[in-house]
Amino acid sequence: MNPSSKTPPASRPPAAEPGTDNQAPGGPQFLGTxxxxxxxxxxxxxxxxxxxSELTAGYISQLERNLAYPSIPALFNIARSLGVTIQWFFASETQTAPEDQGYVVRKKQRLQVNYENGIIDQLLTPQPTRQLEFLHSRFPPGTxxxxSYSHEGEEAGYVLSGSFELWVGERYFQLSEGDSYSFSSQEPHKxxxxxxxxxxxxxxxxxxTPAIRLILLKK
Structure with missing residues (x-):
C-alpha cells in the first residue's frame, strides 16, 4: 500500500450525548466516577x-460530572497523568465465574468505554495488568x-469490516476488510x-510502561 500525504477531514461529527443506556461499566457515569x-x-x-494532561480544568470537570465523553487522546493524557493506562478505566465489579477469572472474557461480560463521536472500545483480554491487550473497536461513519498522539508500546490491528484510515508519522494508509497493520506506538498516529x-x-x-499501570487504552 502506498503512503500519501492525505490529511483527515476538517469537520467532525458532534460529540455523542450521554444516555441512560450508558450507565453500565465503561459508560459516562462509570468513567467520570x-x-x-x-x-x-x-x-x-x-x-x-x-x-x-494539557487539557482544561473545565473539560475535566465535565468528564467527572458525566456531562461529556472524552476523546481518545484526552483519555490517554488523563491516564498518563494519573499513572495508569487507558484500560484502567475499563475495570469494574462485573461478576465473572471463578473458573474464568484471569483467563476468559465472555461476550456478555466485555467491559466497554465510550468516546465522543460514538467510538466504542470493548476490552477482550481478561487481565488488563498484563502487557498484551486486545480491543474490539467500533467506529461509526465519519468518526x-x-x-495525532503517541505513547509507549506497540500496536497491531485487523479490519473486521468497513473502511479504515490510518496515519503513522508522515505515512497514510487506506484499509478495508481483511487488511491488517502494526506500528510502534511511539510514532504519532491517528x-x-x-x-x-x-x-x-x-x-x-x-x-x-512499567508496573505502575494498574489495569490500559484511545479522541
Whole structure:
C-alpha cells in the first residue's frame, strides 16, 4: 500500500450525548466516577490534573460530572497523568465465574468505554495488568481519533469490516476488510472511518510502561 500525504477531514461529527443506556461499566457515569476518584487518591486538584494532561480544568470537570465523553487522546493524557493506562478505566465489579477469572472474557461480560463521536472500545483480554491487550473497536461513519498522539508500546490491528484510515508519522494508509497493520506506538498516529458504515477493528497492543499501570487504552 502506498503512503500519501492525505490529511483527515476538517469537520467532525458532534460529540455523542450521554444516555441512560450508558450507565453500565465503561459508560459516562462509570468513567467520570473513576477519573474523579483516582484524581483525588493522587491528591491532585482539577487545575493540577489539567496542567499535567494539557487539557482544561473545565473539560475535566465535565468528564467527572458525566456531562461529556472524552476523546481518545484526552483519555490517554488523563491516564498518563494519573499513572495508569487507558484500560484502567475499563475495570469494574462485573461478576465473572471463578473458573474464568484471569483467563476468559465472555461476550456478555466485555467491559466497554465510550468516546465522543460514538467510538466504542470493548476490552477482550481478561487481565488488563498484563502487557498484551486486545480491543474490539467500533467506529461509526465519519468518526476519527482527531489529532495525532503517541505513547509507549506497540500496536497491531485487523479490519473486521468497513473502511479504515490510518496515519503513522508522515505515512497514510487506506484499509478495508481483511487488511491488517502494526506500528510502534511511539510514532504519532491517528485513525478513523471515512466510510458510510461502521468500521470494526480488532486492535492489539503491547504496553511497555512499567508496573505502575494498574489495569490500559484511545479522541
Amino acid at each position: 473513576r477519573i474523579r476518584g483516582l484524581r483525588k487518591r493522587r491528591g491532585l486538584t482539577l487545575s493540577e490534573l489539567a496542567q499535567q 476519527y481519533s482527531k489529532e 485513525y478513523g472511518n471515512p466510510g458510510e458504515e461502521d468500521a470494526v477493528v480488532l486492535w492489539g497492543g503491547v504496553n511497555r
